[in-house]
Amino acid sequence: MIITALSNWTPRPGTLVEWHPSRAASDAALAAPVHSAPPSFLQEDHLVAAAAASARGDVHHAYTGVATEIDGALDRDALSRAIAAYVLRHEGLRCWFEVNGTHVVRHLASNAVAEFEPSDAGSFDTDEQLQSYVRARFSAEATAFEWPGFVVGAVDRSDGFTLYYGADHAFTDGGSQALVISELADLYALEIGEDAPVPAAAGSHLEYATAERALAATYGPDAPEIAAWRSIFRNNDGKMPRFPLTLGLEEGERGPVRIVERHLLDADATAALDRACKAAGARISSGVFAAVGIADFELAGRTDYFGITVLSTRHVGDYAQSQGWFVNFAPVAFTVGDADAFSEVAVRAHAGFEASKKIAAVPVHAVLGALAADGTLGSELAVSPNMLSYIDFRWFPGVGRPADTRGEHFTGEGRTSNASMWINRDADHLYLCAQVPDNPVAAESVERYHSHLQSILESVARDGDYAIRVAEVVGG
Template sequence: MTQILDWRPDPGEVIEFEPTTDRAPVPHDVPASYFQRSHMQSAAAHRAAGRRQSPWVAMVFDLPGRADTDALAAAWQGLVRRHEAFHTWYEPEGDDLAGFRLPPGSVTVRPSHVGDFTSTGDLRAYLHRRLDEQTATTSWPGLLAGVVRRDTTSTVYFAIDHAYTDGHSLALLFDELRTRYDAALAGAPVDLAPAHGYLDCNRRERERSAALTADAPELAAWSEFLAVGDGGFPHFPVELGNDTGELLPGTRLHYPVLTGAQARAFRAYCGRHGGGFGAGAFAALALAQWEFTGNDVYRVLTAVSTRAYPRLLHTHGWLVNLVPLLFRLPSSPTLAGAIAAAQQGFQQARAGYDVPVHRALELLLTEGDVPAIPPMASYLDGRTAPGSADYLRADTRLLTGPDNASGVSMWFNWFPDRADLVVSMPDTPQAAAGVPKYLDRVREIMLTASGGPGAGRDPGQPPT
């Protein structure tokens, strides 16, 4: 996960792939999801205030040699027609969002020559501007795809309004686009099953949410989470210099945590103590919090997939929710003792995967709202994503725009060659001084459990 301002693309010839249609869009009556509505309202507020925004998430990866633009255009056309997220959308209509769709077969994609770039800085500035412009549109398509062609290696890039995609969906596109490209080069058909559309997910979410009441059993975990925190969200264990909780310019840290071998050893350690890798990571966060603050109750919002059925595994959309993770460390806390508690806490939180965070808080909070960017801690096992074994060779990266943050958000990612931690936080002197110290301790706890430095002592005990 790389901010675009930190990306250094080699110059080359830029080709973009433009989707067009000869048909007029047709309205649909499926409401936007809670996350989509929140995202689009936030984007509208930025537009109204005249602030530049980057409402997209993007992926870049390399192809060998000088890419064939006709084959890439064919790959994109097949992909856009297959996935509902690329031919259905929402537009502001008063205080609401109106839905529209196109017949998939009416969409065609053609390559368009942009020009040759000889400077990395100029190329990145152009792509940043185009990504912002194309994905901030309130109408179709909200997608930008292209390639930087060079003789030895070409870099494919694509960005989508975050309202219509999540990280898993981007990973699916990495694999599908390469599969379609290879097939087009070989003149072979592509045998892919139709992908289930995300609008059905939106419809089911709205129907389930409408039936919820504040005393519904599905909200028990939320009620406990908010009660422990006096009705609010958890505070980060170190000072951030943002007492008002406003959205500030952010900065990003990237922590290599474990090598591939160390990650497997850490997972084995967690398994011996009643949990998985994710439980071990949350236990390490909780232990470091206890050491810094004396607080033995760990609370955090964590991301979970809502792809509950096999038919949704290939769906493109924003199929992620935030759930309330809460657990208490045992007396005389150690990592070994904390893992089982973290695992149990996560399982309880995961049981409410289909209760939208916005709906839960709408029912339970007497005042206040969901922050535009809620602080969270996410764990993703990226080793299972299609094509993940090629990420390193293809220099695959998830790109985001410049950060804004009110608190700290963390993403633990486990890939075939490593486990790393990406952190977004307010760009304040206090956060810059305190957050790295906390994260260094989290990493030390995990390294020790994996057999790394400090393995001779219990990974839950503070250093002497």
């Protein structure tokens, strides 16, 4: 599995096939009653924002997608049954939502919606035609305000087929997308009588959302986790983290997204980086943050690293193979400027990252509410932070099987004011994917930054350490 831009997805030509609910399934979904389970906090934010965007007439980009290649002739009926089995496994996928202002209402359909039918949708001659077609499907159909909030399709050829899936972000996160394509492939293999693992039981995202609200209510404004957030923000002038170099935008401005990818280290060099981090008393995840902190210092004079990271919350219940949004956000902070080498910063980054995991015990919305109430955060509540995420894809259930090995994960490409990075490891390499503003200034800044970050990581992998150099002019 690799995270990439949809524009890099280039399956061989064939017949386009779409799956849609049967008329009976569509009728059952439309009649779905209101369910008492609230949306999760992230779902609620997303749904309110998506409803406002729809009211403005904006194109829907708030989806994520994934695709893979399956060997052998496509059995359409078998894939129809696999899709039905997939929907029955994940209660959250039988939901759709209504939004009135900031009030979100959930509808939950019965198992009767698990009936899908294939239909031909023509063919394509160029990669651009296919990508345009799939983007249009995702934008029109992968929406949380009608059912289903996901899209399934295939490119059918005599010797195999491309399977693709996209969902509104309300129903999925990066981990879910890494899980879904292997799960669908396994369910399909079981339907055609091939040997495949039976997917493990999956907990309900509705139960997760309900428990999340109850958990948030247990944290008062003086809870240690909230106090840690407060201290970090006050040490950073009450500001959300920003990319350290100019992105060619005015404060508060957002620009169209361009996906930037970069190979950082091959498998052997990544293993060497891992060993260097352990020798320093850290892990590779902390080492990634250390390298980013050093890049921030050397290129922009930032003596203290402050970032926001994404952490999985699947461990709080039986959610290891569930579909939904199972993440929380937490700050990572540590000092860089008085250190001489990567090994020294790695220890600090490790402590900062471990503290972040503890802080992440409290849902971020409880934190932001407390910090808004005491004035720690004001207008910054409306600012999207520059994010840094690290994922090791080697530990996902489908790893080593063809569907995962051939898998590609792509995301919607809307607008951004950041240059957030997703740094990922798999069996082949360490690489990054970033969503950056599509303008020449941002392109130059991001290339400069990513190139320098790569040189730091290469040096650590090659030499076991890296000597920190004098910082350049701030904002340079």
